[in-house]
Amino acid sequence: MNISFTKYTLPNGLDVLIHEDHALPIVAVNVWYHVGSKNEVPGRTGFAHLFEHLMFEGSQHYDRGYFHPLQEAGASLNGSTNADRTNYWEVVPTNAIDLALWMESDRMGYLLPALTDAKFSNQREVVLNERRQNYENRPYGLAGMAIVSALYPPDHPYHWLTIGGAEDIRAAHIDDVKAFFQRYYHPGNASLTLAGDIDTEMGILLADEYFGEIPSGQKPGPVVVTPPAPPAEDVKLVLEDRVELPRLYMAWHSPALFAEGDAELDLVAEVLSSGKTSRLYRSLVYEQRIATEVAASQNSRELGSFFQIVATAAPGRTLAEVERAILKEIATLLERGPTPLELERCLAQAEAHFLFRLQTVGGFGGKSDQLNAYNTFLGDPGFFDKDLERYRSATAERLRTAAVQHLRPAARVVLSVVPRGRVALALAGSRAVTVS
Amino acid sequence: MGADRTKLPTLGPEHPFTFPKIHRTTLANGLRICTVEHRQVPLVSVLALVPVGAAADPPERPGLAAITGDMLDEGSGDRSALDIHEALGRIGAQLDLDVGHDATVLGLTTLERYLDRGLELVRDMLIRPRFEQREFDRVRDLRLNRLLQLKDMPPSLADRAFTQLLYRHHPYGHLPIGSEGSLRNLMIRDISTFHRRAFLPARTTVIAVGDASHDSLTAAVVRAFEGWKAESGDPIAEPDTFPAPVPPATRLALVHRSGAAQSELRIGHVALARRSPDYHAALVANMILGGQFVSRINMNLRENKGYTYGARTSFEFRRAPGPFVLHASVQGDATADALREAIGEIRAIRGDRPVTRQELELGRASLTRGYPRSFETADQVARAAAQLALYDLPDDYFTSFVPTVLALKEDDVTAIAAKHIDPSRLLTVVVGDRDKILPSLKALELGDVADVSVA
Numbered sequence: 034m035n036i037s038f039t040k041y042t043l044p045n046g047l048d049v050l051i052h053e054d055h056a057l058p059i060v061a062v063n064v065w066y067h068v069g070s071k072n073e074v075p076g077r078t079g080f081a082h083l084f085e086h087l088m089f090e091g092s093q094h095y096d097r098g099y100f101h102p103l104q105e106a107g108a109s110l111n112g113s114t115n116a117d118r119t120n121y122w123e124v125v126p127t128n129a130i131d132l133a134l135w136m137e138s139d140r141m142g143y144l145l146p147a148l149t150d151a152k153f154s155n156q157r158e159v160v161l162n163e164r165r166q167n168y169e170n171r172p173y174g175l176a177g178m179a180i181v182s183a184l185y186p187p188d189h190p191y192h193w194l195t196i197g198g199a200e201d202i203r204a205a206h207i208d209d210v211k212a213f214f215q216r217y218y219h220p221g222n223a224s225l226t227l228a229g230d231i232d233t234e235m236g237i238l239l240a241d242e243y244f245g246e247i248p249s250g251q252k253p254g255p256v257v258v259t260p261p262a263p264p265a266e267d268v269k270l271v272l273e274d275r276v277e278l279p280r281l282y283m284a285w286h287s288p289a290l291f292a293e294g295d296a297e298l299d300l301v302a303e304v305l306s307s308g309k310t311s312r313l314y315r316s317l318v319y320e321q322r323i324a325t326e327v328a329a330s331q332n333s334r335e336l337g338s339f340f341q342i343v344a345t346a347a348p349g350r351t352l353a354e355v356e357r358a359i360l361k362e363i364a365t366l367l368e369r370g371p372t373p374l375e376l377e378r379c380l381a382q383a384e385a386h387f388l389f390r391l392q393t394v395g396g397f398g399g400k401s402d403q404l405n406a407y408n409t410f411l412g413d414p415g416f417f418d419k420d421l422e423r424y425r426s427a428t429a430e431r432l433r434t435a436a437v438q439h440l441r442p443a444a445r446v447v448l449s450v451v452p453r454g455r456v457a458l459a460l461a462g463s464r465a466v467t468v469s
Numbered sequence: 470m471g472a473d474r475t476k477l478p479t480l481g482p483e484h485p486f487t488f489p490k491i492h493r494t495t496l497a498n499g500l501r502i503c504t505v506e507h508r509q510v511p512l513v514s515v516l517a518l519v520p521v522g523a524a525a526d527p528p529e530r531p532g533l534a535a536i537t538g539d540m541l542d543e544g545s546g547d548r549s550a551l552d553i554h555e556a557l558g559r560i561g562a563q564l565d566l567d568v569g570h571d572a573t574v575l576g577l578t579t580l581e582r583y584l585d586r587g588l589e590l591v592r593d594m595l596i597r598p599r600f601e602q603r604e605f606d607r608v609r610d611l612r613l614n615r616l617l618q619l620k621d622m623p624p625s626l627a628d629r630a631f632t633q634l635l636y637r638h639h640p641y642g643h644l645p646i647g648s649e650g651s652l653r654n655l656m657i658r659d660i661s662t663f664h665r666r667a668f669l670p671a672r673t674t675v676i677a678v679g680d681a682s683h684d685s686l687t688a689a690v691v692r693a694f695e696g697w698k699a700e701s702g703d704p705i706a707e708p709d710t711f712p713a714p715v716p717p718a719t720r721l722a723l724v725h726r727s728g729a730a731q732s733e734l735r736i737g738h739v740a741l742a743r744r745s746p747d748y749h750a751a752l753v754a755n756m757i758l759g760g761q762f763v764s765r766i767n768m769n770l771r772e773n774k775g776y777t778y779g780a781r782t783s784f785e786f787r788r789a790p791g792p793f794v795l796h797a798s799v800q801g802d803a804t805a806d807a808l809r810e811a812i813g814e815i816r817a818i819r820g821d822r823p824v825t826r827q828e829l830e831l832g833r834a835s836l837t838r839g840y841p842r843s844f845e846t847a848d849q850v851a852r853a854a855a856q857l858a859l860y861d862l863p864d865d866y867f868t869s870f871v872p873t874v875l876a877l878k879e880d881d882v883t884a885i886a887a888k889h890i891d892p893s894r895l896l897t898v899v900v901g902d903r904d905k906i907l908p909s910l911k912a913l914e915l916g917d918v919a920d921v922s923v924a
Contacts (some may be wrong), residue, residue: 058484107838158775246471385561
């Protein structure tokens with residue numbers, strides 16, 4: 034199983050990847066820019082994402098909004114920003130491929146002449162509303178901010194979430210847009226994938242026709258950070274929120290995306306919380322019924338990941354009980370590792386998840402997104418098989434070793450989110466934290 | 470040589486879309502089987518559709534159908550709840566259990582080589598659930614906890630209030646999850662009784678779509694389901710026998726949430742059923758009004774005013790008439806302005822700003838030109854086939870969709886908007902901070918503001 038592709042780099046530095054799949058008369062256009070909130074600095078957070086919004090507001094040669102002509106042509110389209118990258122995609126009927134490439138190339142090459150104060154301040158308001166809706170007004174919505182700001186020091190770019198601080202968003206200035214665009218939005222920092230009903234040669238010709246004229250820029254160097262030291266002892270925090278049930282978050286530093294131990298910890302997360310027979314679900318939710326839900330995840334990122342376990346206490350149960358039960362399961366796993374049956378199940382699930390991602394040519398997580406991810410982070414769009422192999426070659430002992438190395442006691446950030454006015458429900462010794 | 474930037478490229482010739490062929494078989498016990506070949510990826514999706522959902526809940530037992538659905542994977546046949554999930558995990562299966570207003574759908578996607586094992590699990594969950602007391606107690610607790618948490622979620626509060634006020638004394642008058650009081654009173658035998666009378670082979674359609682031939686897909690479903698004994702359960706009320714919903718007693722309801730940074734809005738009324746001949750025109754009208762990013766309402770509220778991260782409208786099509794509804798979460802201090810603008814847009818499309826030629830073309834194009842991408846995965850194709858079964862639509866429905874929409878004219882769409890969207894009947898629900906927004910709501914001239922608490 035693999036994703037066949039052809040890679041061609043235009044003279045201006047733009048990587049072009051073509052994958053043919055003629056099952057339906059549709060083509061996915063997918064562009065990744067290697068920039069995210071990790072390229073921001075304190076006081077200017079949230080800017081990469083705000084910038085993404087401006088990419089939908091029109092460019093020099095078509096300045097009436099980005100959506101209209103594409104939706105009229107039958108496209109679906111979207112974009113997203115995370116800590117490490119920003120992506121934009123359209124899935125268009127075969128007959129609209131020229132249109133999609135014209136639009137994508139126009140905003141890569143000619144965004145700034147169309148930018149106005151009115152657009153900028155309107156999108157700043159939209160983003161502030163996005164922040165209210167998805168973070169401030171959502172139960173447990175501020176927990177993620179509390180976790181990362183405790184895991185990473187203030188000058189580390191993972192110290193804040195991609196949405197950024199509300200004050201920073203308000204303080205964002207239109208002049209910052211220009212510098213950001215010139216530094217990060219150019220062919221040398223981008224990867225374009227066309228996947229679907231398109232011939233390879235035609236795809237390369239079209240990519241060259243629309244993107245070839247855009248001047249090359251200097252590839253920004255990697256973000257250099259001092260790897261944060263794990264906490265010398267557990268950092269215990271409490272956050273009051275408008276919630277009914279207390280929730281516990283436990284986070285550890287863990288190996289970066291694709292680094293040694295990353296896939297193993299992904300599988301450890303599966304052993305712990307994927308499905309009802311996983312260890313934590315079975316113990317906390319199914320058998321003891323002290324939690325209503327539990328989830329473990331390896332959050333893989335370029336500069337370093339974090340492994341997180343989240344559990345919500347059942348009514349009348351305490352976070353201390355929940356924590357004890359989690360730590361007991363982890364201790365057992367560190368001591369004996371997963372069983373052969375558990376490993377078999379997790380590998381079957383991992384293989385299925387790889388296949389699930391091959392079902393669509395476009396959108397978030399489809400084949401075009403996958404090719405661009407491998408190309409952007411590794412320079413190797415053909416990494417699919419090697420990626421799958423990272424999982425297939427995992428052994429029980431390697432999972433155990435990764436867990437022993439990284440899920441260490443007394444090196445955690447532990448956050449209790451409790452109903453307002455009920456700080457006593459937090460784990461003992463937790464320090465109040467405010468996030469807004 | 471660069472691109473011509475003086476104008477947008479024109480579109481090439483369109484590629485017509487044809488929905489893949491559906492093969493049908495009916496077993497002696499009445500169970501219907503549909504198969505579709507889908508050979509791109511070595512996966513297979515199986516759906517079991519039983520056209521019985523929350524609308525079939527007895528009035529005093531809201532939530533019964535949903536918790537029955539939830540209990541299907543909690544032990545069946547020879548397998549305990551844990552055994553089922555272990556077996557699902559070992560074939561890498563993705564299980565999806567959904568109970569809506571009209572139907573219960575059990576879906577499973579797995580590797581093609583595990584088709585038989587997947588079907589056997591689906592069969593056992595569907596027809597041999599154990600319904601054990603211990604598992605029921607646990608599942609009910611989880612549901613009650615879920616209800617408790619939903620109390621903190623403005624979208625959920627808004628949906629609940631809107632549903633209850635809009636469909637009083639009606640099978641659609643509650644959310645599928647039900648209410649705390651009802652769940653507490655449920656007994657395990659309510660569930661086994663409901664399952665026995667609702668889940669019958671003659672009501673059920675099993676759809677298999679994936680990387681295998683029609684013959685082998687059909688044979689696998691037959692092997693799994695031919696032993697299901699035909700029984701005569703009780704009749705379930707058909708949607709055409711539902712009473713007409715009683716009009717809401719209020720036009721503007723407020724659910725107080727102190728300190729809310731935003732107000733969650735629902736505006737709408739009961740509209741039309743899925744099988745209505747006006748279906749296609751209503752879809753186009755909705756695209757223009759609020760069904761896509763460039764719709765009138767989103768452009769006004771988000772792109773022009775910046776009140777919200779997004780506003781959208783939809784017709785929720787069901788077997789009996791479902792609601793037309795606007796969804797938005799808006800900045801608290803813009804609540805009344807956002808309502809005024811949204812209601813103004815709803816009024817205008819059937820009043821002084823009827824559908825224009827350009828909007829018609831955009832609406833039709835958005836619905837038709839991207840149509841093929843709705844049928845990319847095996848699961849999408851299976852869910853499409855399930856719609857045909859649930860709403861009793863013809864096999865050429867998906868193939869004829871595009872020409873039917875393209876034949877619509879401005880007047881057709883404006884007329885359908887006028888027929889099915891009625892500003893004088895709109896019910897508005899606001900979840901927000903009463904102290905901050907009440908004075909401005911009163912100024913809206915939507916009548917008294919009814920304070921509503923959502924149980």
